[in-house]
Amino acid sequence: MLAPGSARRVAPVAGLLVLFAIVALVLHGGLHYAALGVALLLAGLLVFLLVFFRDPERTPGDGVVSAADGRVRAVERSGETWVVSVFLSVTDVHVNRLPLDATVEAIDTAGAGFRPAYRDDAGSNVRRRYRLRTEIGPIEVVQITGIVARRLVSFVSPGFVGRKGERFGMIVLGSRTDVLLPASRAVPTVKVGDRVQGGRSTIARIVP
Numbered sequence: 636m637l638a639p640g641s642a643r644r645v646a647p648v649a650g651l652l653v654l655f656a657i658v659a660l661v662l663h664g665g666l667h668y669a670a671l672g673v674a675l676l677l678a679g680l681l682v683f684l685l686v687f688f689r690d691p692e693r694t695p696g697d698g699v700v701s702a703a704d705g706r707v708r709a710v711e712r713s714g715e716t717w718v719v720s721v722f723l724s725v726t727d728v729h730v731n732r733l734p735l736d737a738t739v740e741a742i743d744t745a746g747a748g749f750r751p752a753y754r755d756d757a758g759s760n761v762r763r764r765y766r767l768r769t770e771i772g773p774i775e776v777v778q779i780t781g782i783v784a785r786r787l788v789s790f791v792s793p794g795f796v797g798r799k800g801e802r803f804g805m806i807v808l809g810s811r812t813d814v815l816l817p818a819s820r821a822v823p824t825v826k827v828g829d830r831v832q833g834g835r836s837t838i839a840r841i842v843p
Contacts, residue, residue, distance in 0.1 A: 636690045639790055639802070652677040690730045693834035695800035699735055699821055701831040701838045702776045703812035704728040710823045717816045717823055719838045721831060723806065730805045731778060732834035734814050737767035739795040739803070744787070746780075763787045765803065771820035771841055778804060779811040800834035814838065 652674060659670035705723040712718075723729060746762045762779045778787050786807040797803065806812070816823075821839040825831065831838060 636692065639690075648677055648681045652681055689728060690802070691728065693732070693800055693832065695798075696835050696837040698824070698837045698841050699771075699774075699814070699816060699839040700732070700799060701833050701836045702731050702734050702814050703831075703833045705812070705831065707825050707827055707829045707831060707838075708811070710826060712818060715818045717818050717821060717839065718813055719816070719823055719825065720811060720813045723810050723812065728833065729807065729810070730802050730833065731776065731812055733767070733797050733799055733801050733803055734774065734776065734816075734838070735767070735769040735771065735799050737769045737774070737797060737799075739765060739791050739793050739797070740768050740773075741766040741793055742789060742791075761787070763789065763804070772817050774817065775813075775815040776803075777813040777815070778806050779813065780806065802834075 655670050655674040655677060659667055659674055662670055701719075701721060703721045703723055704727040705721040707719065708722040709718065709720040711720075741764075743764045743766070744762070745764070746760050760780045762777050765776045765778075767774050767776065780787065787804070788807065789804045791797065791803045795803070816839055820842050822842060823839045825836075825838045830836075
């Protein structure tokens, strides 16, 4: 399964691949090899796009689940808020998912610059903040761009009501996703370096 909206990026490459493959079969001599070379380059690009835009089905885990695939880069407490930050490499699934059943109350885009997403100062990069109302109170999910990832995609708008693990957006190419949780209602269960899967891996347990 591919991420929503990805077909318009994948289809043109697939079409060109078929075209140059046919041309390579028809032509002879040097032109044949030139067309075949282009077809092989397009095949490589197509494989990359299919891997990048993959969107597997997920069964939600217990408690608060990760909003993104990747590696945990930070688990920090700031006042009454826990921040669980996940870095996504270019090979990770880039579709983002709701950490809990939630209503999207607001979506804000802010920031400037495209520093490497794994750095601490990347928090001021261009970013998109989703303010969610959940069973444990207000939480936030922040999509953060990186040096390569510069396109934030939203599948939802304010007022959307979704279930835990449901898709709400994606970031094109490597990036970072932070989940902000109320410290009074959630306790992180992951540590720096852990691998997580969006919509499936538990990142915090809920405190009654």
